[in-house]
Amino acid sequence: MPSLPALPKRLHSPSIWALYLLGFIPAAWGFYLGATGRLPGNAVKEFEHLLGIWALRFLIATLAITPIRDLFGVNWLRYRRALGLLAFYYVLMHFLTYMVLDQTLVLPAVLADIARRPFITIGMAALVLLIPLAITSNNWSIRRLGQRWSKLHRLVYVIAAAGALHFAMSVKVVGPEQMLYLFLVAVLVAWRAVRKRFLRWRRQGNTHMRSQPRPG
Numbered sequence: 751m752p753s754l755p756a757l758p759k760r761l762h763s764p765s766i767w768a769l770y771l772l773g774f775i776p777a778a779w780g781f782y783l784g785a786t787g788r789l790p791g792n793a794v795k796e797f798e799h800l801l802g803i804w805a806l807r808f809l810i811a812t813l814a815i816t817p818i819r820d821l822f823g824v825n826w827l828r829y830r831r832a833l834g835l836l837a838f839y840y841v842l843m844h845f846l847t848y849m850v851l852d853q854t855l856v857l858p859a860v861l862a863d864i865a866r867r868p869f870i871t872i873g874m875a876a877l878v879l880l881i882p883l884a885i886t887s888n889n890w891s892i893r894r895l896g897q898r899w900s901k902l903h904r905l906v907y908v909i910a911a912a913g914a915l916h917f918a919m920s921v922k923v924v925g926p927e928q929m930l931y932l933f934l935v936a937v938l939v940a941w942r943a944v945r946k947r948f949l950r951w952r953r954q955g956n957t958h959m960r961s962q963p964r965p966g
């Protein structure tokens with residue numbers, strides 16, 4: 751299988767910072783358009799939606815890193831933390847936009863929404879679950895928590911599923927966009943259930959190929 755040219759080691763860290771910078775562009779651009787009156791319709795809603803969609807995209811990108819490595823041999827593991835943290839920052843901005851600009855900090859209205867509208871309850875649960883993951887996304891926590899770190903970070907599957915469900919439930923009629931996000935999350939989560947078997951099967955295949963006598 752042809753592989754991508756490897757990035758020189760000295761560019762690993764700058765490329766991660768570049769990803770953070772790039773990652774914040776949609777939020778900054780959306781904010782600029784909103785602040786200058788160039789977002790169509792209800793600017794607050796548009797901005798809130800933009801942040802929600804990008805949160806979901808970053809969650810999906812985070813989940814895609816492992817299957818990309820398993821299937822295509824491309825190791826982008828070094829970008830996974832940045833993608834996960836970008837997802838968290840977008841969910842946080844999405845929530846703050848809802849709370850400050852949409853609900854104008856009227857706490858009883860926010861609490862009533864969380865309690866009464868199931869799609870907001872699910873979104874809120876996803877945000878709460880993301881907090882420990884964001885706090886422990888550093889080398890010190892990985893060392894401290896050991897095996898427990900991996901177990902804790904498996905919550906990301908629940909969070910992504912909740913995010914996609916929240917999106918589907920936020921609309922009156924589920925359309926192709928919501929279906930696509932639900933499908934992508936389902937495939938990426940399902941991959942975890944079969945990946946060990948797949949890797950074993952591929953290893954066995956390679957061993958078998960090597961043990962075959964070469965023709966000629």
Ligand code: HEM
Pocket residue numbers: 798799800801802803804805806841844845848864870873874875876877909912913914916917920
């Ligand atoms: C992992 C967490 C979350 C993700 C991935 C997420 C994602 C999304 C997405 C994709 C949309 C629809 C955007 C569109 O229509 O284009 C949306 C809408 C919305 N979300 Fe979230 N969200 C999350 C958490 C939250 C939280 C914590 C709240 C507030 C407590 C919230 C409140 C809302 C509201 C009010 C809407 C708009 C519904 C409307 O159209 O009026 N979300 N979210």
